Amino acid sequence: MRDARQKLQWASKRVTTVQEDTAYSLFGIFDVHLPVIYGERKQSALGRLLQDIVSRSGDITSLDWVGQSSEFNSCFPADIISYATPPCSLPSLSEDEIQTANTNAPLFANRRLRLPCIAFRVNEVKRRRGDAAHSTYGVKADGLRDLVITTDETLIQFSRVKPTQQTFFLVRPWDRRLLGLPDFSEQLTFADEEESVGDWSESESASDHTDEPSSDSPGEEELSVDSDIHSRSLRLMVHLGQAFSALLVAQQRVGEYKRVASDHNIIAQVKDMASIDILNIRTLDIL
Known part of the structure; x- marks a missing residue:
């Protein structure tokens, strides 16, 4: 195991x-x-x-x-x-595809979990008719396909037309296995509290947009390295576009959130590749 x-x-x-x-x-x-x-x-x-x-x-x-x-x-x-239920089976990139990552590690202190994650703001929650013992809600979030959540908890219904003061996010916990780092004992390099995935991709592939090489440039070897970095970034984006197991969190006060339990895995997926460019890795304090 x-x-x-x-x-x-x-x-x-x-x-x-x-x-x-x-x-x-x-x-x-x-x-x-x-x-x-x-x-x-x-x-x-x-x-x-x-x-x-x-x-x-x-x-x-x-x-x-x-x-x-x-x-x-x-x-x-x-x-x-x-x-007791089997864990969600999600594909992961191999270690030779992407080998390094810059992100925060999860941290527990005083019963609070500081969790690095990719956050999608929820903009609509509407209750659906169903089993009286459980509540089923249709949920919409920025950048995600519409999904259904079943929970024993009562959620505030709201929409863009009738917004609520409380903020909800569907979050994807940041896992180093997304970058081909399955060993949990491996050390990470800590980055800023919020890091744009799109910016990460752009910075890695920035060398593809440089001026024409001078006569003393390394030539094919340098181009091969740049192409490999760009290819890794693209593969990461494709992986982030696949279905994933999400957590629904509700804001309690400034900077603090609470997870909303569900009776089934919340399986979410981004709408398209363009949505991934605006995602942010942020650290949430979860009670």
């Missing part, structure tokens, strides 16, 4: 006499050393475990779940059974 999500799925149906032991019994598997506090709620015990996993390794696969949110942090589930 290569990542935290696979281990959590393996342990999702484990039954313990004391509810906290569902998390405590995984300390050795994840090689963590945390205080054992019998009497705390299982949400707190599981939350402390998941927080430590993200903080130490940067492995964000534990955010891939469906079910109810934890009171510990909305990005985590209330119960480990939420990992």
